[in-house]
Amino acid sequence: MTDRKTVLVVVHTVVYGRRLLDIFPLLGADFRVQVLFTAPPHAFQDGVEQFLRGLGSAVVPWSQAVRMRFDLALAAGPRGMEEVRAPVVMVPHGANFLKRMVGEANSPVPGLRPGDLAPGGGKLPAAVVLAHRADTRELARTFPGALPLAAVAGDPVHDRMTASLxxxxxxxxxxxxxxxxxxxxxxxxxxxxxxxxxxxxxxxxxxxxxxxxxxxxxxxxxxxxxxxxxxxxxxxxxxxxxxxxxxxxxxxxxxxxxxxxxxxxxxxxxxxxxxxxxxxxxxxxxxxxxxxxxxxxxxxxxxxxxxxxxxxxxxxxxxxxxxxxxxxxxxxxxxxxxxSEPGRFSRNMRALMYRHLGLGQPAYPAETRPLPMPPPLREGDADEVWEVTA
CATH class of the missing domain: 3.40.50.2000 (Glycogen Phosphorylase B;)
Known part of the structure; x- marks a missing residue:
């Protein structure tokens, strides 16, 4: 089969990569889809190469990725996304937009500002994924032009932790x-x-x-x-x-x-x-x-x-x-x-991605995976082993 849809996972930092690791496996078992990875320049990119190597992923150099066309791109941050030739699904890299700019009580919160969703004043993403309905009110306050793109899908960390309790x-x-x-x-x-x-x-x-x-x-x-x-x-x-x-x-x-x-x-x-x-x-x-x-x-x-x-x-x-x-x-x-979608992130997110890919979903439920076992707490340098687990 040579006419697979291609999905680019953009890993700016290990934090972003960890969030995306809860998402792109929802596509992994589908032979109709090829998932590729890239790593743009970023101030906090230390460890990204090890992270991707630990996944065993197919990595496209950033300089090459921006010259290619993809059917979909997933990202948890805005840096360089205006250069990507694909419909972009933007996901938050943490919980609920918890922080604000110091000293600016009514300023747009980081993650929902125009510069976060349309860097350089460029194109808007195809979808802005939010965890809670209340986040749509924050988006309407900070960047009303992006509100029609909002997709309240839920929170993968919430669902995986709850499933693992x-x-x-x-x-x-x-x-x-x-x-x-x-x-x-x-x-x-x-x-x-x-x-x-x-x-x-x-x-x-x-x-x-x-x-x-x-x-x-x-x-x-x-x-x-x-x-x-x-x-x-x-x-x-x-x-x-x-x-x-x-x-x-x-x-x-x-x-x-x-x-x-x-x-x-x-x-x-x-x-x-x-x-x-x-x-x-x-x-x-x-x-x-x-x-x-x-x-x-x-x-x-x-x-x-x-x-x-x-x-x-x-x-x-x-x-x-x-x-x-x-x-x-x-x-x-x-x-x-x-x-506001407890236990339904995998279902909602997979449906969103397949809708933008123009494909029907696989004929089985989207899985919320329990968390892997943690490495043991050991004395000294043994705590510093680097590993990537999904």
């Missing part, structure tokens, strides 16, 4: 936790007001306090931190804490199964912390910069509900308090804001 004990066993042992996950976004910027002051205290209580600690650091500073630098900055037992999840590993295995999560205003509310584990916040949080997002609601971490009191006391005060009903409005 029954396997929580298996994830904990895969991590190497002993019976009854507790796990504390630290989740951080990137930027000058992230939890990561407090690691130098807080991580030694967290490691020492957790170690005394036989609580294992794992840090899930945003890939842009690894890319922006370099893996050697991040490991060097955290070398003493690693020696004290803090485990680092490498940037290409799937962080979601680790969060599913956690007993508590300490985080900030990033996507990983918001997704952690799906697990039922108590969440504490170490950084909630109001000037950087979109006030209409679930991150703002989480900042009003979750307890704030303080180094002035013992860690175990605060973890116990968070567990005692945790009320699922208080978090339900936050988790319900992640998606």
């Amino acid at each position: 029954p396997a929580r004990e298996r994830y904990r066993a895969a991590l190497g936790l002993r019976a009854g042992q507790k796990l504390l996950a630290l989740t951080t976004t990137w930027g000058p007001r992230s939890f990561f910027t407090r690691f130098e002051a807080l991580l030694p205290w967290l490691a020492e306090q957790a170690g005394r209580a036989d609580i294992r600690v794992v840090a899930l650091i945003h890939t842009n931190v690894w890319s922006g500073h370099g893996a050697w630098q991040v490991r060097s900055w955290l070398s003493r804490c690693r020696a004290w037992g803090v485990h680092l999840v490498p940037p290409t590993a799937d962080w979601r199964a680790t969060v599913l295995g956690a007993d508590w999560v300490i985080g900030d205003h990033g996507s990983a912390t918001l997704y952690a509310t799906l697990t039922g584990a108590p969440v504490l916040l170490a950084a909630t910069p109001e000037q950087e949080i979109n006030p209409r997002s679930p991150a703002a609601a989480l900042a009003r509900v979750a307890p704030a971490l303080s180094p002035a009191r013992p860690l175990t006391e605060q973890l116990a308090y968070a567990a005692e005060e945790y009320r699922p009903e208080e978090y339900a409005p936050i988790t319900s804001r992640i998606t």
